[in-house]
Amino acid sequence: MKEKLQALKQEALEQLQQVDSLAALNDLRVKYLGKKGPLTEILRGMGALSAEERPIIGQVANEVRGAIESGIQEKQAQFERAETEKRLRSETIDVTLPGRKPKKGAVHPLSKIVEDIEEIFLGMGFKIEEGPEVEQDYFNFEALNLPKNHPARDMQDSFYLTEELLMRTHTSPVQVRTMERMQGEVPVKIICPGRVYRRDDDDATHSHMFTQIEGLVIDEHIRMSDLKGTLLQFVQEMFGADTQIRMRPSFFPFTEPSAEVDVSCMICRGSGCRVCKQTGWLEILGSGMVHPRVLEMSGYDPKKYSGFAFGMGVERIAMLKYGIEDIRHFYTNDVRFLNQFVRA
Ligand code: 2NL
Numbered sequence: 311m312k313e314k315l316q317a318l319k320q321e322a323l324e325q326l327q328q329v330d331s332l333a334a335l336n337d338l339r340v341k342y343l344g345k346k347g348p349l350t351e352i353l354r355g356m357g358a359l360s361a362e363e364r365p366i367i368g369q370v371a372n373e374v375r376g377a378i379e380s381g382i383q384e385k386q387a388q389f390e391r392a393e394t395e396k397r398l399r400s401e402t403i404d405v406t407l408p409g410r411k412p413k414k415g416a417v418h419p420l421s422k423i424v425e426d427i428e429e430i431f432l433g434m435g436f437k438i439e440e441g442p443e444v445e446q447d448y449f450n451f452e453a454l455n456l457p458k459n460h461p462a463r464d465m466q467d468s469f470y471l472t473e474e475l476l477m478r479t480h481t482s483p484v485q486v487r488t489m490e491r492m493q494g495e496v497p498v499k500i501i502c503p504g505r506v507y508r509r510d511d512d513d514a515t516h517s518h519m520f521t522q523i524e525g526l527v528i529d530e531h532i533r534m535s536d537l538k539g540t541l542l543q544f545v546q547e548m549f550g551a552d553t554q555i556r557m558r559p560s561f562f563p564f565t566e567p568s569a570e571v572d573v574s575c576m577i578c579r580g581s582g583c584r585v586c587k588q589t590g591w592l593e594i595l596g597s598g599m600v601h602p603r604v605l606e607m608s609g610y611d612p613k614k615y616s617g618f619a620f621g622m623g624v625e626r627i628a629m630l631k632y633g634i635e636d637i638r639h640f641y642t643n644d645v646r647f648l649n650q651f652v653r654a
Contacts (some may be wrong), residue, residue: 311352311359311367318348319374326381332389339382349375357609416652419641420521423628425502428524430547431501436525439500441484443507450481454564455603462563469507469518477507480621482564485526489608496615498528503624514636521624528600528610528617534567537597537618541571545594547575549631556591565598565619577631585630592630595622631652 322342329335341347353371356364417425428438451463469477484502492498503523510516527536538557545553553576555567572593575586581586597620602612610617625637632651634640639647 311363312370315352315367315370315374318342319377319434322378323381326378326385329385332386335382335385335389342378343375343382344536349378354435363570380398391537414652416648418640418648419628419632419634419651422520422651423624423631424523426548427544427624427627428501428503430544431525433547434543436499436501439484439502440487440504441478441481441487441502443478443505444471444475445478445483447476449486450476450478450480453486453604453607455601455607456563457485460563467509469509478504479508480622481522481524482619485524485619486604486608488526489528491607492609493565494609495612496529496610498526501525512638514638517625517637517640517641520637522621524619524621526600526619527619528615530615532599532616532618534569534599534618537569537599537620540618541620543598545573548627549573553581554580557597560596560598562596562598564601564604566601568596568598571595571597571620577633585633587624594627594630595620597621 313475322338325338329338349371356367356371359367387402432438451460452458456463457482468479471477481502483506484504485500488500488502489498501523501527503521505519506522509518510518525540527540528652538555542555545555552574554574556572558570558572560570562568570593572591574580575583575590577583577585577594578590580590584591586592599621600617605612605615605617625640628634628640629637
């Protein structure tokens with residue numbers, strides 16, 4: 311029995327030398343020390359031994375088990391050390407290599423145009439107001455003389471969230487909120503930039519989300535010539551001192567009278583080209599005198615005060631200014647497009 315145990319130890323330790331992986335080591339452990347292994351079998355058979363023999367064989371069996379166990383443990387530690395070393399070697403970094411240059415970002419062309427426009431109006435004494443993109447029906451429509459069932463507020467054209475909440479379709483609600491906050495005080499002289507939403511199918515010139523800047527001035531004795539002078543100053547700073555404007559009669563529910571504003575084409579300087587379709591003019595703004603009902607609803611007495619308002623689509627202005635042929639370029643974020651507007 312003793313010899314059998316010693317032979318078993320010898321055999322196990324020899325095989326241990328051949329083991330070359332953690333998996334093989336585990337197989338070996340199961341083979342010699344497992345429930346169905348020879349050692350377990352020998353220990354189980356010890357009941358048949360005499361009382362003198364039993365402790366002696368038991369001691370030898372325990373010694374053999376201990377030797378095999380510590381052999382396996384040592385081997386396992388060896389494998390784990392080798393594994394760690396291998397990983398450390400593969401993960402070494404050469405700290406003497408030059409670093410990677412971080413890629414330089416750029417201001418988005420739309421942000422840049424918004425900033426340019428803001429600067430021009432700040433220079434004329436306007437303040438900048440912003441407001442929520444999720445808006446109440448009242449501020450977006452009702453207070454702008456667009457009562458329920460008005461054709462211009464078709465459910466199909468707006469993103470409604472609930473009966474009362476929608477994505478704002480213009481930045482006018484910011485102006486309404488400002489008028490309410492000012493409680494009839496003058497002057498009101500603000501521009502409101504921001505994202506607006508309309509349920510349109512996207513194509514080269516339409517986007518369900520776009521950027522608008524609206525302006526509003528309220529005071530005593532504000533008249534159409536103030537509107538015209540303000541817009542002329544704006545376009546001449548924006549597109550060049552020789553830029554001209556012309557106004558054509560139009561209609562908006564919130565202004566009366568209303569006017570579309572054209573600028574002389576900044577590409578051909580009015581002589582006619584592909585961009586202005588040989589007319590020499592480009593439509594860039596809607597505008598008008600604030601409707602008396604709109605003034606009244608937001609707390610301004612239309613007998614005492616008058617005002618003008620205007621609105622423009624920023625993407626359209628950026629497209630004209632930079633010759634961009636598809637509005638979707640602003641939102642697809644292709645860096646080859648965006649990098650063309652890197653500031654010097
Ligand atoms: C356009 C036309 C316009 C306004 C916006 C406005 C705001 C208030 C009162 C009266 Cl609170 N009017 N805004 C007026 C005329 C035109 O925008 O074509 N936008 C892209």
